[in-house]
Amino acid sequence: MIRIEKTFGTLILLCFLSQLAVAQESINPKLIWAVNKVDLGTVLEEQGLQVAEFQFTHTQDSLFYIETVVTDCGCTTVDYTRDTLRVGESGILQVSFDPSSGAGFFSRMIVVKGNLQGVQDTLYIEGNAIPKSSDPVETYRTRKGDLGFRLSKVNVGEVFANVPKLKQVEVYNFGNTIFYKDSLQFNGPEYISVMQLTDSIMPNDRGLLQVLYDGALKGDLGYFEDQISINWKDSTSYIDLDVLADVFEYYAPFAKDNLKIVPQLVIEPKEIDLRTISSKDIQVKNVVLSNRGRQVLEIKKIQGNCECLRLELPKNSLDPGESIQLKVVFDPKGRKGIDQRNIYVFTNDPLNPVQLFLLKSRIE
Template sequence: MNLFRKLFTTALFLSILAQVCLSQETVTPKLIWEINKIDLGTILEEQGPQVAEFRFTHTQDSLFWIERVWTDCGCTTVTYTEDTLNVGEEGVLQISYDPSASAGFFSRMVVVKGNLMDTQDTLYLEGTAVPFPQDPDIDYPNQQLGFGFRQQKVNMGDVFTNEPKIKNVEFFNFTGETLYPDSLRTFGPDYIQLRLKQDSVQANERGLIQVIYSGADKNDLGFFEDPVQFSWSDSLVVQWDVIANVFEYFPAFAKEDLGVVPNLSISPKEIDLKEISAGQKKNETVTLTNKGQKVLEIRKIQGNCDCLKMTMSKMEINPGESVDLHLEFDPAGRQGIDQRNIYIFSNDPLNPVQLVVLKSRIK
């Protein structure tokens, strides 16, 4: 009898636990936010407070209103819909951020609490605040024809093929002219576009140029450095060097497809030539194997030096097949410890870019 009671109690407990877990899994959120994080991008201090707007929809049958909003910084102020909402009605919450409160990257958190149980959501506001320079000549040392920049080159970082990468570059207008967006002309590759963000930039003011880099339109992979010229008049032509690492984008896939997708295995990944002569070319072989169940496509092989030559008999590798990559290294004109990098781009979604290292000591 005691055993029966124990078994019954255990079964009842497991049943209740399963119902609780099921109810937790099927809970419908009471507020549906269009987005819960907004990136304001680069904000110049002189632009003043910037406002981000979050919209939500009330989904429950009960009446809803916002009871309270917390912020984690005095640099943000919040206004929101104070009306009582019925099911299906929308509300708005606006967050104003003061860029004079800090410098550099910021991430602010806002907690919204409603009158109904479990209606407490968190919103995020991000961006980069740039204080006004005390001495523009020092803060913007790279000057061309009256335009001052912090850096000589624009580094876009990693750019993927699924969507354009956008970066805001600040500059100081040392010229005596007023700059307007519709007067900006760009001379360079089509996959790099420039836009002036402000309606105008007066003399001795700062501006933001938006650099838009399309990895899909680039139609190539790897590291690139492109010259881009722009001007507001025939006498004010400025040149930038825009650098970027372009990678192919692969969407997420199901766990059960893990063993099906192309899978590139490389052997060896590191070759040590030890001590070699500068007058002697060296040849090595690396084996590429497809351990997946779909055809592996080698998109590109890129070395970090013209001293490397890389050849393969074919660029598509069938499941279970291996193909040799032949490397020729010419150390002429080099001396001392040396390292060459070979980047292999493929349609392996887990490791779309892999590295082979070639080391040597050149005498």
């Protein structure tokens, strides 16, 4: 009986070890890719084929070669290292994308299959393709000097303080001057910079500018509108651009178990309805801010969307379980009809670092 039990236990152990070996084999990568996704950014149709390059290293003792590569779109073609690789040797896979295949955001998938069992990796290219305009005057309505823009302002969108945000801006040259990349000059705050992506912007042709917004250098949170200016050497005309951005603090993901430990902001009420009021009467209301977490809550900034608001806070930090009153003063002078004010509270609450409450009214 004892002998049978030992034999049975040995079989179970061998089965477990074989399963473990299979599991380890399945998670050990055969190829190490430098990157598995390439962002081509904004691509103009007339720029022609755009090439993304992926580098890989073979890690197994067996000889390796790429057997097949499959793409999910006829707009992509692939070329790759066809040599047989030994352990430690590297290869390259190039994906060419045709921007004339469609307009707008694109994301294309490339599946790479090798001769070794378990080698089937997935790569991606993405970007934004812009077709050539048949009517530049209608498309680029905002004129700044010889250059035409689609929009009157450059909206960078959401910017997080941990990494700079890039925004490509399409322009059209209505003049006779050639704008060269290495001649571009920029004047603006240190947290914004501008470069020209295309080598030149020829007359009656398009080009790309790139705006970089660094939230860490900005050193502030909330909505901002900055004015910058650009020009090219040997040119006396400056082009003024308004740059819009919403800057936020970045908080890394955290474990679910820490949900009740981290600071938690609760706003009561989230909406104040003043109903019908006179434009001559200043309104004063209080909003309660509470910390339901187990760590200190830091109120980094409170921002309203109008100079008609005055926001008064007795302190900027709340201990666990503490509550304070935010005094909201609204001056409706010069306003009429249905009105809504947005008030944003920026804190170190990692789950909801920015919260909004509303102030509504009908002004007579």
